[in-house]
Structure formats: structure tokens, C-alpha cells
Amino acid sequence: MTEDISKSSNFTDPGVSGMVGDWASDKQTFDMPWGKLMMWIFLLSDTFIFSIFLTGYMNVRMSATEVWPNPSEVFALTIAGVHLPLLLIAIMTFVLITSSGTMAMAVNFAYRGDKRTTALLMAATALLGASFVGMQAFEWTQLIVHEGVRPWGNPMGAAQFGSIFFMITGFHGLHVSIGVLYLSIVAFKVARGDYEERGYAIVEITGLYWHFVDLVWVFIFAFFYLW
Amino acid sequence: MSSTTGQEHSIGIYLKVWILLFVLSTCSYLVDYFGAESYLRWSLILIFMFLKAGFIVAIFMHLSWERLALKYVLLLPPIAILVLIALMSIEGDYTNLSRHIFFER
Numbered sequence: 207m208t209e210d211i212s213k214s215s216n217f218t219d220p221g222v223s224g225m226v227g228d229w230a231s232d233k234q235t236f237d238m239p240w241g242k243l244m245m246w247i248f249l250l251s252d253t254f255i256f257s258i259f260l261t262g263y264m265n266v267r268m269s270a271t272e273v274w275p276n277p278s279e280v281f282a283l284t285i286a287g288v289h290l291p292l293l294l295i296a297i298m299t300f301v302l303i304t305s306s307g308t309m310a311m312a313v314n315f316a317y318r319g320d321k322r323t324t325a326l327l328m329a330a331t332a333l334l335g336a337s338f339v340g341m342q343a344f345e346w347t348q349l350i351v352h353e354g355v356r357p358w359g360n361p362m363g364a365a366q367f368g369s370i371f372f373m374i375t376g377f378h379g380l381h382v383s384i385g386v387l388y389l390s391i392v393a394f395k396v397a398r399g400d401y402e403e404r405g406y407a408i409v410e411i412t413g414l415y416w417h418f419v420d421l422v423w424v425f426i427f428a429f430f431y432l433w
Numbered sequence: 434m435s436s437t438t439g440q441e442h443s444i445g446i447y448l449k450v451w452i453l454l455f456v457l458s459t460c461s462y463l464v465d466y467f468g469a470e471s472y473l474r475w476s477l478i479l480i481f482m483f484l485k486a487g488f489i490v491a492i493f494m495h496l497s498w499e500r501l502a503l504k505y506v507l508l509l510p511p512i513a514i515l516v517l518i519a520l521m522s523i524e525g526d527y528t529n530l531s532r533h534i535f536f537e538r
Contacts, residue, residue, distance in 0.1 A: 225501040236503055243503075250507055257514040261521050268525030271532045278465050296462045303458060307451035310493045311444055410495075417493045421486055427458075428482035432465050433475070 239407040242414070249418045252381075256422050259374050260429055266366045275362035277431045280353060281345070295431050298341050299423065302382075305334035306420040309389075313413045316406035321396050324409060328393035331416060335386040342379045346372075371430070378426055381419050388412055450492045457485045 219227065228235050236243050267274055278291040285293070312327035349355040349371070353362070357369040392412045395401065401408060461481040464474060491497040496504060 220501060222501065225505065228500060228502040237500070238503075246503065246507060250510060253511060254514065257511070257517070261514070261518050264518065265521040265525040265528075268522060269528035269532065271529065271536060278468075292462065292465055296458070299458050299462075300455065303451065303454045306454075306489065306493055307447055310447040310450075314442075314444055314447065414494055417489055420493075421489050424482055424485045424489065428461065428478050432461060432478050 239405075239411075241411050242407060245411045245414050249414060252418065252422075256374075256377075256425070259377065260425060263370045263374060263430065266370060267364075270364040270366055272365070273363040275360060275364065275367045277433075280349070280355075280362060281431065292431060294341060294345055295427065298338055298345075299427055301334050301338050301341070302420050302423050305331045305338070306417050308334065309413045309416045313410045316396070316401075316409035319406070321399060321402070324406070325393045325397035328389050328396065328409070328412070332386045332389040332393065335382050335389065335416075335419075339379055339382050339386065342375065342382075346375075374426060374430060378419070378422055381422065385416050385419050388415065446492065450488050454485055454488060457481050457488075461485075 228237075281295055282289060282291045283293045284290070308327045309331045312324050312331065315323040315327060354360060355362075355368045355371065357372050359365040360368050389412060392408055396406070396409065458481075461478060464477045464481070469477060496507070
């Protein structure tokens with residue numbers, strides 16, 4: 207980013223002087239639809255919620271004196287006699303990333319005014335999200351029924367494992383479920399042509415939420431399943 | 434709607450980032466598959482995690498095309514989280530130590 211002091215009052219300046227201009231000039235600071243800014247602010251607050259959950263998890267795991275159950279073993283699947291660690295979690299990760307890809311494309315097509323492709327891509331995103339929730343339900347069932355994990359204890363080691371697992375993945379799963387609902391509603395309204403006159407910023411806003419859900423999963427995958 | 438939110442770039446960039454995220458996820462899965470241990474494991478996990486998070490935020494969420502004012506609003510507050518993590522890890526260590534002292538006397 208090059209900065210030219212002589213043009214410091216230029217609102218299009220991408221650098222620091224442009225930022226000062228954005229804040230100091232007699233105009234709206236953030237030049238974007240209010241809904242988009244509010245979504246960003248909401249996601250910032252949600253970042254703090256998930257960070258606090260993960261920090262709590264770190265604290266509990268560090269202070270536990272019992273052995274922490276090995277996630278690689280707990281979440282392993284045996285398919286056709288082959289023992290595969292974390293297989294389901296890896297598939298869930300790929301599904302969520304793919305849904306993020308289709309969502310990003312939906313936003314692009316929305317701004318081109320192609321409502322049919324947009325609605326289809328959003329529906330695909332919602333479908334992938336729903337399959338993620340389905341796989342999570344399967345994972346929870348495995349853990350509760352077959353491995354005997356409870357929020358207050360489990361046969362593998364530190365009792366805190368269960369409560370942390372159910373709280374963090376449950377809260378994330380809730381986000382995915384709400385996202386599926388949100389996507390379905392917006393996709394339906396896009397297909398109906400509700401935004402032809404108002405513009406398609408709503409698709410981008412929905413996309414921000416959905417990418418955030420994917421973003422949170424990246425951190426859960428790294429800290430809970432892999433660490 | 435204002436033109437600043439328009440996204441004129443081609444679909445290609447999303448496909449590239451998507452493939453990249455796939456590769457990075459596979460890499461982080463392989464860290465577990467091959468059973469890397471200790472500092473090698475932790476640093477690889479963190480590297481792949483931050484790369485993935487960075488691409489999602491920068492490209493998919495379009496943050497790299499936003500104004501600097503918004504970038505700072507979103508990227509500065511999480512510094513407080515780093516402080517919390519530092520404090521809580523000190524506290525966690527202390528709790529662990531006191532439990533060992535208490536239970537293993």
C-alpha cells in the first residue's frame with residue numbers, strides 16, 4: 207500500500223491515511239450496508255465466545271491430573287477391518303470446507319445478478335451443512351452409546367473430556383444448524399426474486415456467517431481433535 | 434448497493450483457495466495419521482490451522498478487499514484473547530501443580 211500525503215483526504219486511499227479519513231470525515235465510517243457491518247460485529251463477539259470456550263478447554267486440560275483421552279483413538283473408525291483414526295472428523299472437515307467454497311461462489315454469482323445459480327449454490331451449501339450436522343449426530347451417538355462418554359465422566363481418562371467435547375462441538379453444531387436454516391430461507395427468497403431491487407448484499411452477509419462457522423471448525427479441529 | 438461491496442473477481446480464485454484448503458486439511462490430518470509428536474506435532478498443527486484460517490478470512494470472507502478501518506476493528510480486539518490464553522495457561526499450570534502436591538502426598 208503506497209501512501210501519498212498530498213492525497214491524504216482521498217477516501218479511496220487504502221492505507222492508514224484513508225482509515226483516518228474514514229473515521230474523521232463527516233460521513234459514515236464504514237461504507238457498506240449496515241447489515242454487513244452488524245454481521246461482522248456479531249462475528250467478532252462470537253469469536254470471543256468460542257475463544258473463551260477453547261481457552262477454558264486449554265485450562266481444564268492443562269490442570270487435569272488424569273490422562274486426557276487420546277482423541278485420535280476415541281474418534282477412530284474401523285471400516286472393513288481397517289482401523290482409521292479420525293476418519294469421520296476428516297470427512298466432516300472436507301464437507302464443511304466444500305460448503306464454504308460453494309458459498310463463496312454463491313456470493314459471486316449473486317453480485318452478477320444470476321439468481322438461479324445463486325439459489326442453487328446456496329441450497330448446495332445448506333445441504334452440505336445438513337450432512338455435517340448428520341455426521342455429528344452419528345459421532346455423538348458413537349461416543350455416548352458405544353464409548354460411554356458422559357459430560358461427567360468416561361472410561362478413557364479425565365472426566366472433563368466429555369463436558370468439554372459436548373459443550374464445544376454442541377455449540378458449533380448449533381451454529382451449523384442455525385446456518386442451514388438461515389441459508390435455506392435466504393436461498394428461497396433469492397430464488398423468489400425478493401432481492402432483485404434491493405440488491406444481493408444479504409447473500410454476502412449470509413456467506414460471512416457461514417464462513418465463520420467453517421473458521422471455528424478449523425480451530426476446533428486443530429485444538430480438540432488433533433492436539 | 435454501494436460499489437465497494439461488489440465482488441468482481443472471477444470464480445477461479447475460490448476454486449484455487451478451495452483446493453488449497455483441501456490440501457492443508459489433508460496435511461493436518463496426516464500429522465495425526467503419521468503420529469508426529471511433541472513440538473513437531475504442535476507447530477505443524479498451528480501452522481496449518483493459521484494458514485487455513487487466514488485463507489478463509491482473507492479470501493472467502495473478502496477481508497483482504499475491505500477498508501483498513503474494518504480490518505483493524507476485526508483484528509485488534511482478538512489480541513485480548515491472547516492475553517487471556519497467557520493468563521489461563523499460567524493458572525492451569527498452577528492448578529495442575531497444586532493437585533499433584535495435594536493428591537500425591
